Amino acid sequence: MATAIRNPYLEGNFAPVSDEVSAEDLPVTGTLPAGLNGRYLRTGPNPVAGERGEGHHWFIGQGMVHGVRLRDGRAEWYRNRFVRGDAPEDSPNTNVLAHGGRLLTLVEGGGAPVSLAPDLNTMATWDADGALSSGFTAHPKIDPVTGEMHAINYLIDPDADHLRYVVLDATGKATHSAELPVSGVPMVHDMAMTATRVVVLDLPVSLSAEAAGRLAAGTPRAGDALPMRWNDARPSRVGVLPRGGTAEGIRWFDAPRCYVFHVLNAYDTPDGAIAMDVVRYDTVFRDVPRGPADSLPALARWTIDPGRGTVSEQIMSDYGVEWPRINQELTGRPHRYGWFGGVGPESLRLSDDVDRDRGGSFEPGPLVKFDTTTGAVSTHHFGSGRVTQEPAFVARPGAGAEDDGWILSVVHDGNTDRSELVVLDAADITAAPLARVHLPRRVPFGFHGNWIDDNEIGA
Template sequence: MATATRADNPYLAGNFAPLSDEVSVADLPVTGTLPPELNGRYLRIGPNPAGHETGPGHHWFTGQGMVHGVRLRAGRAEWYRNRFVRGDVPEDSPNTNVLAHGGRLLALVEGGGAPVSIAPDLNGMRTWDADGALRLGFTAHPKVDPACGEMHAVSYLIDPRSEHLRYDVVDATGKVTHSAELPVAGVPMVHDMALTGTRVVVFDLPVTLSAEAAGRLAAGRPQAGDALPMRWNDEHPARVGVLPRGGTADRLRWFDAPRCYVFHVLNAYDAPDGSIVMDVVRYDSVFRDSFRGPADALPSLARWTISPHRGTVSEQIMSDHSIEWPRINQDRAGRAHRYGWFGAVGPASLRLSDDVARDRGGSFEPGPLVKFDTATGEAATHHFGAGRVTQEPAFVPRPGTGAGTGTGAEDDGWILTVVYDGNTDRSELVVLDAADVAAAPLARVHLPRRVPFGFHGNWVSDTEIGA
């Protein structure tokens, strides 16, 4: 298969372009002062395609995973490392999320890939499938209840024979304690889910497996974006399912939803009247007009209220900011929340050429960081400077602020985020005061190279993995 050039595919250009090697650099320079309470690792992951993975059918969401890590301890930035993600077989190379659960660092992907366990120093990896329970794959976006440590996940398999989603519950030690098949038609792309104190919310939205794209890919004749053979489907319904935690398909109830696509949920919680309040980042469409990435239109933050007694889902657009990669204080997961932190997106943030911007629909370029107050509708923005942009922030609570109890000030902590500087072609790990994101950074860790635009990252404290 021919290899695409950067001119052919904008998701192989600029800071979307993959890296070719692994490096380890110690004693990173820091501007400002790192909070001494930050003892752990900031980890970020994304696709790093090579060879046949960069062919004409390349899609931004595909390619071998690469994890980037920055070790912080006692006010110092001890190291930066990047490593290709390698499981026990070549197919096990998740590229979408990296997090800690059950004392393990796990790299995750959706659609059929098993998780990969990563050593704390990033130098050892192996496939981890929970004693075979997750061999057929997992999700990139499980939800963890901070009170009990349970992880809930809704997964799908990119396979035309698949006729169901799978709902798994993984306990705090990493044991799968519950699994249920949830029947669906058409192989919908299910990137995220929602968890409240009592219920799980399942998405079934109009992006499904395309037989035409999958057939071209299998025949070795892919067109643009066919490496991810999912397409907008005008014939597929838009709906959400509500299931009691630990429930089975016979207890799943479906509701018509706004006709759109949702990659990410900020949070969801049970309201006193029995409804579910859920804040989502929604797109009017994806993979309908642009097939190499989610560039059909700009996203919006919306509040969906699911009213089981009325059988309805209502929608309120909450902000005129175009924002993605939503994050909360994880202590509020499944509970009522006020604040969300996001990366803004918009057209041509990196001064792309007209051809590249047009190919992406001019609509999906990283930008500044935004903190949004869902109670007042107010937004605070941190602009990192000309040519400097970020993606997903991570909230780190200040120690002793009620972790796991839902108490304490919701924004008492720090925001960690990777910032790419298009002027120098390098990246930094920037630390902000989560309560005042518009203020000057507390610290900037200067990384030895750029970190390509990827998907997700998390702060993992030493206490989570015992190292």
């Protein structure tokens, strides 16, 4: 009798949770910094029963947001809520952030954002007065000086023939939109922005007609719920255009042959080039279609030189990292430090009863800080069986140094199957945690989140 193929993205702490929980006055070990007054919010896919079939992919499933309210040194509450917009399909699952006084959950590929109330109990689809009715991105970039939000959006649609570049002002009003022609529906998960330019990623992962056809016919194979695949025939390139520009102003350059989910940051250099730090994979969705488990990610610096028409690559560290974050006040400007979730060789978890072309998962690890000036790497290991994913940097009020602040991240304890919100000193992540907020349940491995200060949403 054939052994059933497991899906590791429905097991362990990848598995969804079934209910919504509210808990008050959470226990804290250590002392929460008095400057943390706001909410730590995190989201990810939490697939319901009908979304867990043979074709299931880690990136697909109804969104669930998890929130922890901190104020005056107390952890006032934890809540988790399914994301529900105005229609059943409106359930973004990839990122949650604040812009224009709103809390927004985001997804790429065609879904509009959903706006959340500060208590997470009411929600509504929000499309910026129709400007985002055809979808948005999970990774817009917000300029810390102007407050503008820049986004590169794509549709998972075989008839799509362009990306859409959208700019929203600091209030959330759309001020610019431009179609950028492309072929073959590339998967554009992130983008880069400098003080003057935008960088578009058109890399060798695109819509697979075969996977999309199987999905439409109701006969999906592993991972077909997200019908994007590595495409050996597709070139790897980046496009550079002025901020607020159009297709007429874009210039395309050949790029290293790889895939990039996430950009740490990018900035203009004095000689007119762009320095752009990315987390790159040799391939994704080629060998393992259910998640990004083909190869380990690496931090690289791409130097885009428009004068020479080149993109050069320097691998910055041999330490596997993902979920990159900076001090967001430096978005589009020169940075020194990055904070990451670390991954190692054990992250590609494959067992004897999981075929490599069907199984394999992407396992989190320690927290990592990288100094782009010296190349120094420091890590915080949370203990046996305890791992984290994406960090969030929060500047200390009145901070002068780039890393003067705190790192917040959710840690899963595999020994107890519970989670904590852990606060570290961003300048010295090797030190013992400043505080650990004990959550009433585990928070499944998801994708992205942010610290939302009270003054960002007026609550």
